[in-house]
Amino acid sequence: MDVSSFVLLSHEQALRRQLDIVANNMANSSTVGFKREQALFHEYVETAQEAPVEDARKTSFVLDFGTVHDTAQGSFQATGNPLDVMIDGAGYLNVENPDGGVAYTRAGYIKVSENGELVTSGGQRLLDENGRPIAIPADQLSRITIAEDGTVMAGDAPVGRLAVTDFGNESLVDPRGDGLLTGTGGQFLTAARTRLKTGGVEASNVEPIVETTHMVEILRSYQTSQRLSADLADMRKNAIGRLSRVG
Structure with missing residues (x-):
């Protein structure tokens, strides 16, 4: 598995975490006093000792840093x-x-x-x-x-x-x-x-329509990440096939 696959995997794990939080918010939309939660992510940059080019030495991953409460007042x-x-x-x-x-x-x-x-x-x-x-x-x-x-x-x-x-x-x-x-x-x-x-x-400060929209956005991002993974797999397969014909 190359670096690009690890980057996509960290992104998909972050999306999974976001989806869990949104689902929990929706489940508590009628819970008295509940404050909606939001995922908090940080960028984690890893620097390699060697790389083909200087710009390729740094790789950004998504780091799950925790959650924060939306302190907006409920009605x-x-x-x-x-x-x-x-x-x-x-x-x-x-x-x-x-x-x-x-x-x-x-x-x-x-x-x-x-x-x-x-x-x-x-x-x-x-x-x-x-x-x-x-x-x-x-x-x-x-x-x-x-x-x-x-x-x-x-x-x-x-x-x-x-x-x-x-x-x-x-x-x-x-x-x-x-x-x-x-x-x-x-x-x-x-x-x-x-x-x-x-x-x-x-009342809970969760707005179901907002959370539903957020859930759709997360699912679309996950689908995009999956397509990128499939494209990378095809690219590696084609590269291996071409290398096998060299000479």
């Missing part, structure tokens, strides 16, 4: 539940990680557990800035409100404030695959910087 999706919240701006709600520690989410479905604590739709306990769950007094379960700054009121008394963490650099956040994310280096948003909308959640 507000009303639910009719006054406890549901949407973060208006950057940040993630802090929840108790099932494996220990803290996890993060943009899915603002909130309910009260049997123990009187605020939890997500998946049952993870929501945490305050001290890393503690927010408990509601049994006699105030019907009088819960959440203010724009995240303060949780049970009747006329505050019982805690939803912790919202901003990472600034989205590359510090990694999806777990269950609607939760893990991350390091985040900072709590102060009450003055926290903006929540109640009565609804944030």
